[in-house]
Amino acid sequence: MIDVYFTPTPNGHKVSIMLEEVGLPHQLLAMNMLEGDHLTPEYRRINPNGRLPAIVDHDPIGGGAPLPIFESGAILLYLAEKSGQLLPESPRRRSQAQQWLMWQMASFGPMQGQAHHFIRYAPEGQTYPVERYRNETLRLLHVFNGRLNEADYLAEEYSIADIAAWPWTRAIRAIGLTLDDYPAVADWFARIGERPAVMAGTDVKNAANLSSARPVLTEEQWSNLFGKNMLDAPTR
Ligand SMILES: N[C@@H](CCC(=O)N[C@@H](CS)C(=O)NCC(=O)O)C(=O)O
Incomplete structure (x- = not known):
């Protein structure tokens, strides 16, 4: 099973599309960036960069302990290697x-x-x-x-x-x-x-991310995304 730390944004959808394409078993774990789910020490142990998406493969290529992977491009490369699909042979x-x-x-x-x-x-x-x-x-x-x-x-x-x-x-x-x-x-x-x-x-709805409407954020939410809470979040 692969855990996907997920938001329905373009970077998140790369991973959800890829997993649908290659058919590897997975579960999407919803992360709420406005509420600061990505700022916790637990999540930083998975993604030191504190952004979304990230995955944890509990049955990684080569065996061993569960493997956390961050950066959507690195996740795509890993899933292509694991599934043997969608990275050309030639x-x-x-x-x-x-x-x-x-x-x-x-x-x-x-x-x-x-x-x-x-x-x-x-x-x-x-x-x-x-x-x-x-x-x-x-x-x-x-x-x-x-x-x-x-x-x-x-x-x-x-x-x-x-x-x-x-x-x-x-x-x-x-x-x-x-x-x-x-x-x-x-x-x-x-x-x-x-x-x-x-x-x-892409079935997970993301209408908010496709709109150019300006969201109204509380001070706390703004800080989680762009301000002090983001800067104060622990590094690993
Ligand atoms: N290069 C990273 C970018 C990740 C990224 O910026 N993700 C956004 C969501 S799509 C995010 O986590 N934003 C939260 C924040 O900026 O605090 C990747 O491709 O994985």
């Missing part, structure tokens, strides 16, 4: 999958994440950072579209690279963007969205 495609996975982890997710922050959580009227992170996301969509003009999937065959990029493509409307100018991405997005595992893996 060295060329395997490398492509790794390259596009790193691209998603280093750029396509974090740039949108910052846009999200400035649109939904920062004091209103911050035009420069919003424009900066939206423009960077548009640049990345252009790169993405170019890749999908060459190949049906990021690594030519469906892989963990697509699973990493799909929930973040789904989230772009939350920063006020569309796929209208990126037809190859729109086609890829629609094709992957029809996969039963993708539907099942």
Whole structure:
């Protein structure tokens, strides 16, 4: 059994989609970031970075004690290795999958994440950072579209690279963007969205994360996400 410390966000959905695709037994353990579930010493022992998602494999590859794994990209690589699925066999495609996975982890997710922050959580009227992170996301969509003009999937065959990029493509409307100018991405997005595992893996409702509405946070909730409570949380 694999425990998944989960929130229904794009990074969380990478893992829930992957587990549906490969069929490994797992349970999703709901974590409430607003209430600070990710700040506890118990959770820091699983994820020293204190973010979500993370997993604990109670029957890890190679045996031994339960294995905690953090960073959604590392979780996808581990689950691909464990299941023998969705990381291409051919060295060329395997490398492509790794390259596009790193691209998603280093750029396509974090740039949108910052846009999200400035649109939904920062004091209103911050035009420069919003424009900066939206423009960077548009640049990345252009790169993405170019890749999908060459190949049906990021690594030519469906892989963990697509699973990493799909929930973040789904989230772009939350920063006020569309796929209208990126037809190859729109086609890829629609094709992957029809996969039963993708539907099942995103079935956990996350309407709040797909909206650009500004949530109203209590002082305590803001502190848990961005302030003193976050900074004071124990490291391991
Ligand atoms: N690079 C990390 C990013 C994880 C991340 O930032 N997760 C968000 C939720 S999607 C989070 O934990 N936010 C809580 C916080 O910022 O305190 C990954 O891909 O796992």
